Amino acid sequence: MYLEFLHHYSYADFYLPKNKGVYMPQQTTKTVTTFFGSARLNGKTGWLLDQVTASFNKHKDNDMAIRNIDLYDYKISPLSRSFIENKSEAPLDDDMKELIPMILTSKVILLATPIYWFTVSGIMKNFLDRWYDFSDERAKLNLDGKGLAVLTAHANPSSTMPFPVYKMMEEGANFLNMVYLGGADIITSAESGSNEYAISVKTAELLGKRITDFLRYSK
Numbered sequence: 001m002y003l004e005f006l007h008h009y010s011y012a013d014f015y016l017p018k019n020k021g022v023y024m025p026q027q028t029t030k031t032v033t034t035f036f037g038s039a040r041l042n043g044k045t046g047w048l049l050d051q052v053t054a055s056f057n058k059h060k061d062n063d064m065a066i067r068n069i070d071l072y073d074y075k076i077s078p079l080s081r082s083f084i085e086n087k088s089e090a091p092l093d094d095d096m097k098e099l100i101p102m103i104l105t106s107k108v109i110l111l112a113t114p115i116y117w118f119t120v121s122g123i124m125k126n127f128l129d130r131w132y133d134f135s136d137e138r139a140k141l142n143l144d145g146k147g148l149a150v151l152t153a154h155a156n157p158s159s160t161m162p163f164p165v166y167k168m169m170e171e172g173a174n175f176l177n178m179v180y181l182g183g184a185d186i187i188t189s190a191e192s193g194s195n196e197y198a199i200s201v202k203t204a205e206l207l208g209k210r211i212t213d214f215l216r217y218s219k
């Protein structure tokens with residue numbers, strides 16, 4: 001419904017100041033959107049996302065829905081230098097104009113990323129950086145009260161490897177007035193039957209359930 005509303009606007013209109021502050025449509029549905037940012041389609045990040053999705057589907061009410069978005073299906077340019085230097089110009093005309101309405105019409109955003117270079121993947125980082133395009137006074141990306149969760153996969157057997165990413169997501173959620181719902185993790189080498197594998201399965205199950213609880217009890 002909101003997507004249809006947005007289609008009535010040209011790309012330029014989308015960014016033009018109407019009133020100061022928020023004018024973008026806000027979601028009212030109990031939708032979770034997952035954004036997948038692994039270069040490997042069927043790797044461990046995808047496996048973990050499947051676990052959380054299955055748990056969500058097991059625990060959800062009829063009015064709850066999940067949609068899975070693969071960031072690799074979209075063109076996401078790095079933050080534009082000229083836009084940063086001159087905020088009066090329109091942001092880049094790439095596929096962020098399709099992705100932003102998906103965020104706005106969701107109650108929970110679930111980011112699924114491998115650990116690359118001790119942090120989120122490049123495509124995920126570009127995606128997050130580009131939220132900035134929508135966060136100024138003209139076109140405020142109002143995420144107040146939405147939930148944010150993160151999934152990670154990494155090769156290093158240390159279970160503390162993704163902690164900086166959890167910290168980053170928690171700080172980001174606080175900054176944006178979102179509710180940080182936590183994360184789940186898988187170590188690449190974890191085999192079925194191992195403790196690490198069992199912990200990942202359980203954490204994913206709990207996160208899927210926590211997301212449905214959040215949707216159930218939040219407005």
Ligand SMILES: Cc1cc2nc3c(=O)[nH]c(=O)nc-3n(C[C@H](O)[C@H](O)[C@H](O)COP(=O)(O)O)c2cc1C
Nearest residue numbers: 038040043044045114115116117118154155156188
């Ligand atoms: C470019 C690159 C950088 C990586 N950096 C790290 C790292 O800093 N720490 C780590 O534990 N694993 C690192 N890895 C390993 C991946 O996190 C691991 O293989 C993970 O399972 C990839 O996700 P996938 O299974 O969805 O492909 C890196 C892999 C790549 C390709």
